[in-house]
Amino acid sequence: MSSNDPAPQTRLLRAGRPHKGWVNTPVTRASTYIFENVAQWRDVRARRGDERLASYGARGTDSTFALEDALIELEGGYRAKAYCTGQAAIAIVLLSYLRAGDHLLLTDGVYEPVRRFCKEQLTRLGIEFTYFLPDGSDIAEKIRPNTRLIYVESPASLTYDMLDLPAVAELARKHDCLVAADNTWGSGYLYRPLDLGADISVCAATKYLSGHADIMMGTVVTNKRAWQPLEDATVDFGQTIGADDAFLMLRGIRSLPLRLAAHGKACLQVAQWLQQRPEVARVYCPALPEDPGHALWKRDCTGQNGLLTIEFVPAIDAASVERLIDSLQLFGLGASWGGFESLVIPVNIGAARSIGDWSKHGAMIRLHIGLEDTNDLINDLEQAMHSCLPRIG
Numbered sequence: 001m002s003s004n005d006p007a008p009q010t011r012l013l014r015a016g017r018p019h020k021g022w023v024n025t026p027v028t029r030a031s032t033y034i035f036e037n038v039a040q041w042r043d044v045r046a047r048r049g050d051e052r053l054a055s056y057g058a059r060g061t062d063s064t065f066a067l068e069d070a071l072i073e074l075e076g077g078y079r080a081k082a083y084c085t086g087q088a089a090i091a092i093v094l095l096s097y098l099r100a101g102d103h104l105l106l107t108d109g110v111y112e113p114v115r116r117f118c119k120e121q122l123t124r125l126g127i128e129f130t131y132f133l134p135d136g137s138d139i140a141e142k143i144r145p146n147t148r149l150i151y152v153e154s155p156a157s158l159t160y161d162m163l164d165l166p167a168v169a170e171l172a173r174k175h176d177c178l179v180a181a182d183n184t185w186g187s188g189y190l191y192r193p194l195d196l197g198a199d200i201s202v203c204a205a206t207k208y209l210s211g212h213a214d215i216m217m218g219t220v221v222t223n224k225r226a227w228q229p230l231e232d233a234t235v236d237f238g239q240t241i242g243a244d245d246a247f248l249m250l251r252g253i254r255s256l257p258l259r260l261a262a263h264g265k266a267c268l269q270v271a272q273w274l275q276q277r278p279e280v281a282r283v284y285c286p287a288l289p290e291d292p293g294h295a296l297w298k299r300d301c302t303g304q305n306g307l308l309t310i311e312f313v314p315a316i317d318a319a320s321v322e323r324l325i326d327s328l329q330l331f332g333l334g335a336s337w338g339g340f341e342s343l344v345i346p347v348n349i350g351a352a353r354s355i356g357d358w359s360k361h362g363a364m365i366r367l368h369i370g371l372e373d374t375n376d377l378i379n380d381l382e383q384a385m386h387s388c389l390p391r392i393g
């Protein structure tokens with residue numbers, strides 16, 4: 001990059017916008033597109049597999065194309081598609097590249113609902129799957145001749161283990177298989193899997209891309225060699241999104257860098273406060289120098305988001321931790337994350353992992369640090385710990 005190339009934040013503010021006139025691409029709510037004559041109709045239908053053309057609402061409108069442009073800018077890929085949820089985007093990725101007789105290698109740190117998708121849906125279709133350690137250290141020994149896809153999540157769900165994505169991508173190339181990454185943690189801004197060698201990057205845009213807890217959406221960006229199967233499966237399964245959601249998502253993306261910087265700063269502050277507490281055995285957060293994934297995080301990520309997981313010391317029982325959750329005033333008990341608000345959820349890590357014995361670990365909760373004043377959040381955690389947890393030390 002020359003010193004005059006605009007920074008990612010600048011490029012993101014310019015992506016997916018009209019060349020002149022309105023700042024934002026207007027909302028195009030549409031199903032039917034009217035052609036001028038049969039020759040044009042025939043021409044567009046012949047070219048729409050390879051090119052982005054107006055032909056039918058499900059294939060995309062100006063609103064969805066504008067969002068796709070921003071996603072391509074964000075993740076640095078060839079083409080992009082959006083789906084109704086993050087889970088739907090993951091399902092389409094797995095179904096696009098795998099067929100009966102194939103083998104999938106996926107991280108044991110995967111977003112939990114994907115586990116059931118593999119167990120129920122992939123098994124039914126005759127596709128085998130094996131979990132590997134979230135740090136990727138056992139991938140080489142688990143790869144098989146029929147392994148077609150390696151599915152990673154770095155940092156991993158709940159414990160934020162990092163894996164060496166360029167090394168995994170190199171191994172995958174040697175075995176002629178593709179690499180897909182769930183990039184919801186990095187949201188294309190803190191982590192760029194396609195730059196690190198992955199072929200496919202999936203995001204639950206429901207989280208940080210939206211940023212306001214008001215849209216459900218999933219996105220996929222691929223490099224050129226991985227594009228066609230995804231495009232075909234998207235059409236075959238009739239997947240698309242509405243123009244209003246595309247517009248709102250693009251609006252959320254404009255402030256993504258600023259929001260992530262604020263979430264990350266506050267999260268590190270809370271994480272370091274938690275590390276000093278005698279009730280806390282470990283804080284899982286790759287931005288902490290003590291975290292096992294810190295060196296890779298420093299090498300491959302440009303920042304931290306608002307997520308951390310707390311493991312309490314063994315002397316603290318699960319019932320006390322549940323009382324603590326109930327007595328928090330500023331942390332809502334709810335699924336998802338990436339909105340402006342702080343959240344908390346109990347973590348049953350044993351149920352979320354297939355490899356290893358987690359039974360010796362203390363009770364765990366996950367926090368999403370929102371955009372409230374950080375001292376207010378720390379005060380809230382302190383009052384809840386004081387009133388609900390037994391005295392330690």
Ligand SMILES: *Cc1c(COP(=O)(O)O)cnc(C)c1O
Pocket residue numbers: 085086087088111157182184185203204205206207216217218336
């Ligand atoms: C939330 C989440 C998803 C699923 O997104 P939905 O939009 O809720 O379906 C996928 N992957 C990760 C890592 C997530 O956190």
